[in-house]
Amino acid sequence: MALKATVFKVNLQIADMDRNYYQDHQLTLAQHPSETDGRMMVRLLAFIVNASETLSFSKGLCVDDEPELWDKTLSGEIDLWVEFGQADEKWLRKASGRAKVVQLFTYGGRSVPIWWKQNQQALERYQNLTVWNIAEESVTAMEAFVGRNMALQVSISEGQIWLSDNETSVLIEPEILKDI
Secondary structure, rough: OOOEEEEEEEEHHHHHHOOOEEEEEEEEEEEEOOOOOOHHHHHHHHHHHHHHOOOOEOOOOHHOOOOOOOEEEEOOOOEEEEEEEOOOOHHHHHHHHHHEEEEEEEOOOHHHHHHHHHHHHHOOOOOOOOEEOOHHHHHHHHHHOOOOOEEEEEEOOOOEEEOOOOOOOOEEEEEEEOOO
């Protein structure tokens, strides 16, 4: 019998001064049985920094030719394609051809610089690709917020992301390895 996804409800209040975006979002996150809490929180962080009324999670790990997070136009064109981890260059090439903007959120501590050194030259040619790295300490700190029902407040200013609930606040400063 296959394991089922764990469902998380997130009440998210976003104040993004960098983009002048101020909105509340009610999200349902499905965590695949093979997905860690840290990876799920990186997916939530990617939603936070790209939040819009049309941004949505796809079927994710269950579908091969869709990103896990995307923003599509009403006509079905993909404005934003978001991937996670240390993605394969061929997969990012495919994404870059299908979407206006592609973002990759890497995490994993010491393995990221090794992956980046091996892939940087190939990835530099994709003009619509941004690569973010989330430090291992930030991923670990975000895991403290994980609960079946989360109420989180986010403040973004000058690239700094403050994530908090009623008890804890965490500063997240993503490193941009490659920008558009």
